Amino acid sequence: MTGDCCELAARGYSRDGKRDDPQIVFGLVCTPEGCPVAVEVFAGNTADPATVASQVEKLRDRYGIGKIAWVGDRGMLTQARIDTVLRPAGLDWVSSLRAPQVSALAQEKGPFQPSLFDERNLLE
Known part of the structure; x- marks a missing residue:
C-alpha cells in the first residue's frame, strides 16, 4: 500500500526492494509469546x-x-x-x-x- 499524505513517509532502507516508494517504520515491542504490547511509528528514513x-x-x-x-x-x-x-x-x-x-x-x-x-x- 502506498500513499502521499503521511508526514512521516520518507525514503529509507526498503526490505522489499521498493527504493523509490516513501515508507514508514514500525517499532514493535512483544511479550516472550510474541504478543504485541507497544507499537510506535517512525519516519521512513529512521x-x-x-x-x-x-x-x-x-x-x-x-x-x-x-x-x-x-x-x-x-x-x-x-x-x-x-x-x-x-x-x-x-x-x-x-x-x-x-x-x-x-x-x-x-x-x-x-x-x-x-x-x-x-x-x-x-x-x-
Missing part, C-alpha cells in the same frame, strides 16, 4: 538502531517493566547501542557474533557444543 532508546524508555517509564531482554541482529543491536543504551540501563540482550568473535570464543572455551543450547527459558 535506521533500526535509532529506535532502541525510545523503546527502552517506553517500557520502563510507561509500562513499569524492569527486566527486559532485547533480541536483535547486529544491525539492530550495534556495539555502540549496547554501550550507550542497553548496558548503562542494566538491560540484557541477545544478538549474533561476528566470525572472528566466534573463532576467539571457540579457542578460549573449546569447540561448539550444540547440546548446550537445548535449554529453554534461560532468562527469568
Whole structure:
C-alpha cells in the first residue's frame, strides 16, 4: 500500500526492494509469546538502531517493566547501542557474533557444543 499524505513517509532502507516508494517504520515491542504490547511509528528514513532508546524508555517509564531482554541482529543491536543504551540501563540482550568473535570464543572455551543450547527459558 502506498500513499502521499503521511508526514512521516520518507525514503529509507526498503526490505522489499521498493527504493523509490516513501515508507514508514514500525517499532514493535512483544511479550516472550510474541504478543504485541507497544507499537510506535517512525519516519521512513529512521535506521533500526535509532529506535532502541525510545523503546527502552517506553517500557520502563510507561509500562513499569524492569527486566527486559532485547533480541536483535547486529544491525539492530550495534556495539555502540549496547554501550550507550542497553548496558548503562542494566538491560540484557541477545544478538549474533561476528566470525572472528566466534573463532576467539571457540579457542578460549573449546569447540561448539550444540547440546548446550537445548535449554529453554534461560532468562527469568
